[in-house]
Amino acid sequence: MPEMQNAGSVLSGLQQACLVVASFLVQVVVLGLFYSYGTLFAALKADTGDAASTLALVGSIRDFVFASGAAPAGFLVQRVGFVRMPAIGSALLLLSMLADSYAPSSYFLFITCSLVGGVAMAMIFTPALTVLYGPGHISRSFLPVAVGLASSGGGLGTVVVNLGLDLLLESFSWRGALRICCGAFGLLLLVSVVALWYGLRRHKKSGDSTTDYQELRSGTHVRDFFQPFGEFQFLLLNAALFLYCIGFMVPYTHLVYYAANERGLDISGELTSLLGGAGAAARLCFGLFSAFVRPSRLFLVVLLVTGASLICLPFCDDAAELKAFSAIYGFSSGGRVVLLSLLLNELFDAQRVAHLYGLAGIPIAVGTLLGPTFVGKVYDLTGHYDGAFFAAGGIVLLAVPVFCLAAFCRRSIERPSTSRAADRSCSEAMKDSEKADHRDQVVPACDASEESPHGKCKL
Template identity: 30%
Template sequence: MADGKRRQGGTAVPLDGGWGWVIVGCCFMVTVCTRAVTRCVSIFFVEFQAHFGADYSATAWIHSLVDCSTMLCAPVGSLVGNRWSCRVAVMLGGLLSSCGLLLSSFSTSLELLYLNMGVLTGLGFALCYTPAIAMVGCYFQRRKALAYGIAMSGSGIGTFVLAPLVQLLIELYSWRGALLVLSAFVANLCVCGALLRPIPLQEDEDEAKEEDGDEKLSEDAELAVKLSKESEDSLLSSQLQRRRCFGSGFLSSKEYRFLLLPDFLGLAVSFLFLASGCSLPFVYLVPYALSVGVRHQQAAFLMSILGVIDIVGNITFGWLTDRRCLKPYRLACYVFSVGMEGLCCLLVPLLRSFPLLVPFAVLYGYFDGAYVALIPVVTSDLVGAPYLSSALGVVYFLHAIPYLISPPIGGWLVDVTGSYTGTFFLSGAAMLASSLVLSIVFGIRSYCRRLSAVAKDARRKPLPAILSDQSDCFMAFNKEAVSQTAAS
């Protein structure tokens, strides 16, 4: 119990508790040190502009580079975690990101900030983010959504706490001193990585079965033939049957065979649409509120509401989707939350006062937290825990370019049209397209699976049984017809 696993028939399986909650706490701190710190980078913009004499667009590239590097290099974190272990990946990422912030405090130009804070720190965050999230999926099965909800809430809670703290540090020690303190804070990622203990998913039992001889080998051969004819799920689960979770083995192209699955391809396309629209409300909500006459304090309070409700969505939606009645419908819950976000964005141009924008902040924040918590859950349900690290690397990689280009496109729409209507319509349409694509793909796939199952049952049933079933149906139909005639 203490090591976070138990044995069933010689196979080690994760427990929903024990050391797993330590893993959740570590992942929570990783999201605080990566995503929350990334959001707080914008607080330094005014100081950078004053010190280097740059405009807003030049300094805004720092935030874009950090965010884009974190997502663009997410597969690198998966590769390091698969080749060595997620413990090595997170500790190395903590060292790189801490050094990046440390060097940024001594930067003498914006170009050095692009390199140190944008690239080096972003790469360190990428090495930490994906492996830490994947480890939660190794330790939890029954309470997976709740565990991910708690772990992913670190982004909202960290932003809520760090934003005023960073501003205070800038006032006390200037921006260079504040970056030094953040560098020491981010170094705690090394401690979190040290606590990420690998867990065996399945163990090799060949030595125990050698004494059974050739008869046992023939049974294994028959089993292998059966497995080769199964669906994509068995194809995925057979690859890493004898590997430890992110702890051993060597890198193989077979670890990325899930990229050819139609289900994952549909999920990837939906993520591209989602990433194109989800960041726009965070960037343009405050400017839109100011443009319709909302006061500065009230506009900033909208963002606070959105951040706090985001935390509530992370935890409560994770708990709800772990209930027995909703667990089979996690994908539907994810599609519903993304679709609700899209509808909320489409209604924003009609909300032209603070009392009307508050419900938007509440609904958008809640469903944003809901889908963020469900992304690793849905991905894990699709590809399985052994492939989760590689799959999440690809998933977050798909967010990189949309995160980089969608805010400038939204700003261009504001410049061209003179209003924020087109920007919010773009955001809403992208998220509705994401939910629609996912619904269509998985609807078609489930229909095809049902047809395949019916055809397989028909092939297995002998012809006399089929004729007997048809005869029974015909007799039942005649009996019902006779009874209806007699009644009339």
């Protein structure tokens, strides 16, 4: 039944394009903020003089709230609405950024940036991404390309926000830079909300509403919030995501500071540009590749490249090597962003993507909270990053066998299910033939000479 619903789209081409544009703009803003904390981290460190672990914890808690907030957001989005939820989240995000710019100390940022900002980012990002998987929203053949195009906004946002923030910090304080960014983000988020509203408005030809409210009234069963954690395959996938995300955010938080203080290189703008540019290219490329290659195989490549590059980071001494690392790591991390939702669509029912994507944010949140904070603490104690980078890369590589087990579990489930379905069809056919033979024996056949005037056999 889900395959029949997702085979085509009841939306016009313009409405599908509006959904892709809305998701693209949201990812420009949200992921641009998400991956630009390293630039803001360096400015906060220079201005406040607080410990690196404290300032890293501000960003880690924000990332934790953002990722874990995707769980309730993915579960409630069909009740609140794919338009209403990002509209509320946009207002909260702008309010939190303004409050950040007036924060009296870095400890105040734990409330405004970490808590309020993280919740707002989850309320904006989760609906804008999962709306593409709604029944009848995007045609099935166009879905991987649509996800890749929309996810490329995160890479563009990483480049633009980091470069823009770096340029603003040369002329303004970090407080003034945040206020300017707040105005620019407000305009982009307004356009995205309007595009979502138009993309999900009542279709003129069918006369049926394509919004989530119609989906709820259709009687579809809403699964209990934590029920998917009872599935062994989903538990394995979450364990792999947890291990991966311990190291995932480490370069985005510490690479700029590492290059400046341990290598004496002032190349923050170039590093962040390479991270974002490679991420944008990866989102588009992996979105296109997933139309021909299983997303699970592509995700395995991402895990291997991410872990290996983190282990190699301490050996990068000059600017060229650090730039090469940024390009490789940005490409692999960008692939993870676009592949996660496609992976859930491959391994599970497409109708469950919004809910499962939200629940997958819980291990992602815990991993992103622990990883950068652990690395910052090691740096405060030892004054060096090398050992922490080695450990982070090794933990990411531990996710490879766990993920392979989850993918193997999927194939082992599919094979018995198909054989059982074939056995059931064969047994049902045999039962039907036995019933037919039994009827032939109980009701004897009669020829025309034995028929009564009323059309029945004479007994």
